[in-house]
Amino acid sequence: MDTKIWLIIAGMAVVTFIPRIFPFFLINGNNLPPVLKEWLRLLPIVIFASMITPPLLLNKGSINPGAHLEEIIVVLTAAVTAYFTKKIPLCLGAAVIMVIITSAV
């Protein structure tokens, strides 16, 4: 049992480490072709969109934004703050205030 767990941990460590460092072998320095730069520029946009949308819209395997209404209000408040102020600390402040308001209502 013991050895099996440690074997799993070692395996997990390897398959976590490789995806993390692999791109650093391919990309060194900022002098990259414009097409690659454009692709990299898009990454934060598509990654965050893919990361946060499913947990906000889905509930028990179907689309049900009503189940996460408070969270959606908080997240959208931060997005609007980001758009107008361009300052992350203000976005976080707005989000915290909205969490307090929505949990009090």
Added chain:
Amino acid sequence: MNIQAYQDSRVLNEFISGISAALFFIIEFLPVGLLFGTLAIDAGLSAAETAGMSSLVFAGASQFLALNLLNTGAAAGTIILAVFVINLRHVLMSSFVASVIPRCGILQRTVTGALVTDEGFALTSQQSASKTIVSPWFILGINVSLYIQWQLATLSGIYLGNILPQLQNTGIEAILYALFLSIMVLSICKRTDIIIALLAASIAVILNLTGYGSSAVLASSLISSFIGLGVYMWIRKSGSS
């Protein structure tokens, strides 16, 4: 001050500002790490195994996934494969991080990449929205800060999990998503970016609905970013001709 001393002090400054930038994530790492430590002990792992997993793997989602699979009696190979699939998204995040640091040696790059996480990626992309080049020492500071937080939270779960009340998770998730979305908004600089973002969100939702949740972030990011690249190349081509 000679140049060497000047550079050393800048390295230290960047490292420290990375550490402090990441301190914010304690609101996430403490409750989540506490929960992981508690659940791992409940699942029958020893204290050494639990701490070993957090320190060698350092990936929240993967560790919870492994616990779930261990509880269902899954084979070692199944667990490792599942963890690999869920971690493939880090290839994209690391590509981005690798592209914002200046040219440097392979050792420094390996050290910078070794601890890339969703949260570290978020802070790096926030930093790169205002600066074109991000110091690898800043990124290392972020990663070391997050790593220590994760270990301390796991340890508190292992030893105090049955004494401490589990921290209320309500609100924290919303604040985390709010941060991610705000950084996304700051990364948008063209009108087509908004369409690409909506496309990525839709594909991710569809993949989750059809049972491909564990590879949704990777697959939808890849598909939508390549479509975005196609649009970019098409506009550039029609603009130049």
